[in-house]
Amino acid sequence: SAVISQKPSRDICQRGTSLTIQCQVDSQVTMMFWYRQQPGQSLTLIATANQGSEATYESGFVIDKFPISRPNLTFSTLTVSNLSPEDSSIYLCSGTGHSNEQFFGPGTRLTVL
Amino acid sequence: KQEVTQIPAALSVPEGENLVLNCSFTDSAIYNLQWFRQDPGKGLTSLLLIQSSQREQTSGRLNASLDKSSGRSTLYIAASQPGDSATYLCAASTYNNNDMRFGAGTRLTVKP
Numbered sequence: 001s002a003v004i005s006q007k008p009s010r011d012i013c014q015r016g017t018s019l020t021i022q023c024q025v026d027s028q029v030t031m032m033f034w035y036r037q038q039p040g041q042s043l044t045l046i047a048t049a050n051q052g053s054e055a056t057y058e059s060g061f062v063i064d065k066f067p068i069s070r071p072n073l074t075f076s077t078l079t080v081s082n083l084s085p086e087d088s089s090i091y092l093c094s095g096t097g098h099s100n101e102q103f104f105g106p107g108t109r110l111t112v113l
Numbered sequence: 114k115q116e117v118t119q120i121p122a123a124l125s126v127p128e129g130e131n132l133v134l135n136c137s138f139t140d141s142a143i144y145n146l147q148w149f150r151q152d153p154g155k156g157l158t159s160l161l162l163i164q165s166s167q168r169e170q171t172s173g174r175l176n177a178s179l180d181k182s183s184g185r186s187t188l189y190i191a192a193s194q195p196g197d198s199a200t201y202l203c204a205a206s207t208y209n210n211n212d213m214r215f216g217a218g219t220r221l222t223v224k225p
Contacts, residue, residue: 001159033213042202043157043215092156100145100164102204102213104157 002027004105006093012111013083020079021108023093028073030096034066037090037107046091049076083112115140115207119216126193127224134188134219136203141181144206148177148188151200151218160188160201193223 003026013019023032032049047055047068055068070076080087093105116139126132138146145164149157161170161177163186169178176189186203200218 004156006156042217043204045213094157099162100206101159101162102147103159104149106156107154109154 001101002029002095002097002103004093004095004103006105006108008108009106010109010111012113014113015084017083018079018081019083019110020077021091021093023076023078023105025074025095027097030098032070032076033094033096033102034068034076034078035092035094035104037092039089043092046078049078080110083110085112088112115143115205115212115214117203117205117214117216119201119203119219121219122217123220123222125222125224128193128195130193130223131189131191132193132221134190134201134203134221136186136188136205136216138184138186138205138214140205140207141184142207143179143181144208146177146179146186146203146205147213148175148186149202149204151202153200157202190221193221195223195225197221197223 005024007022034046035043037043045058046061047057049068049070051070067079090107092107096102118137120135147162148160151157163179174191179186200220202218204213204215206213
């Protein structure tokens with residue numbers, strides 16, 4: 001199974017600033033994803049991180065607000081821009097290998113004041 | 114668009130009891146279904162993955178089944194322990210993992 005790490009584990013940010021979350025996988029994965037989990041709710045897919053090209057965003061999520069990079073097979077970043085209190089959530093990175101089993105990072109808990 | 118529902122939303126059982134968590138999905142053209150465990154404030158831990166060609170998967174005290182025709186999956190936990198207390202999530206993919214849809218989860222409490 002893949003081991004996925006995320007940095008930071010949590011942060012408190014001011015309104016209008018941005019936060020960049022890093023995701024590192026210990027082995028090569030075919031696909032990487034970013035999810036959001038709002039308080040008391042389940043997971044919602046933000047986008048698929050594509051290696052060397054623009055991410056594929058789900059309905060309701062746009063690149064200007066959630067820019068994503070994936071420079072290689074094992075690393076990706078998600079930036080949450082122009083923060084507002086509504087962006088307070090847990091952000092989770094995940095990856096799948098050839099078995100199609102999906103593994104998740106520990107999450108980044110973001111609080112926006 | 115695949116929709117996933119989990120019932121019940123919360124469940125409390127005494128230690129040692131066998132229990133079943135339910136997951137239903139709307140599109141039977143399923144690619145795979147995965148069960149996860151989430152502890153408070155933590156990420157997700159994969160428990161079992163069932164491919165569309167499979168009927169069930171087992172790992173230790175856990176058994177997950179898949180019935181595509183009825184749009185249902187169950188997670189059976191045998192001889193429950195307080196350490197099993199967590200939220201259990203199921204997620205279904207229709208074409209590939211791009212469109213993995215999650216249920217809202219069942220919050221399980223196992224009382225000593």
